[in-house]
Amino acid sequence: MKPLDRNISVLEHIVSYCQQIQETVDRFGDDYQTFSTDPIYRNAAALCILQIGELVGKLTEEFRARHSSIPWRQIKAMRNIVAHSYGTVDPETTWEIITDDIPALQQYCLTVIAAQSE
Template identity: 25%
Template sequence: MRNDRERLKDIQEAIEKIEKYAQRGKQEFFDNELIQSWILLQLQIIGEAARAMTIQTHEQYPEINWRDIIDFRNLLVHEYFRVDFNIIWKIVQQELPILKYQINIILQ
């Protein structure tokens, strides 16, 4: 069974994987279904790792909006037809760098 530190590392790794392909730019993201699918999978992994963590970890790091991360994962998995790639790109560009910073601080 994975502990919370390992789940934090899973989030860190998923962000790095997203960054690898997001650096190709917005147009490539919108034109390439494989990159879209890859990024969506990594976002699901982030949400699943957040969901599986203990409430103690969530309470210890309230600066991270765990509920939004988990809710977004649920949308990706259960309401995939509502996915808006403009919003996905905005999350990748604006929200993930903040989350990456927060996770890196926790793991130091």
């Protein structure tokens, strides 16, 4: 698979996890109080964040350098925090990620994907 194809495939998978996060918010409610007190809700979101971080590691260095407006390194770092913190990730931080950062990441990925198919 050519690098461009690989990067687009990775972005498509990232979009899928972003959509799953949105579906999780839709299912449980767009409410921080519910999120902060429901471990199932938090774990569902955290797993998607973990997967997104894992996928970011599969993007080529050239792609990440060319698209430097996205904090790829921080996304990957968050994956490591989620994976190795054993349930101690700050709910407020996770909430901010799923309500602010994930929609922006999804839109960015969709824009890049659309530009490649033109």
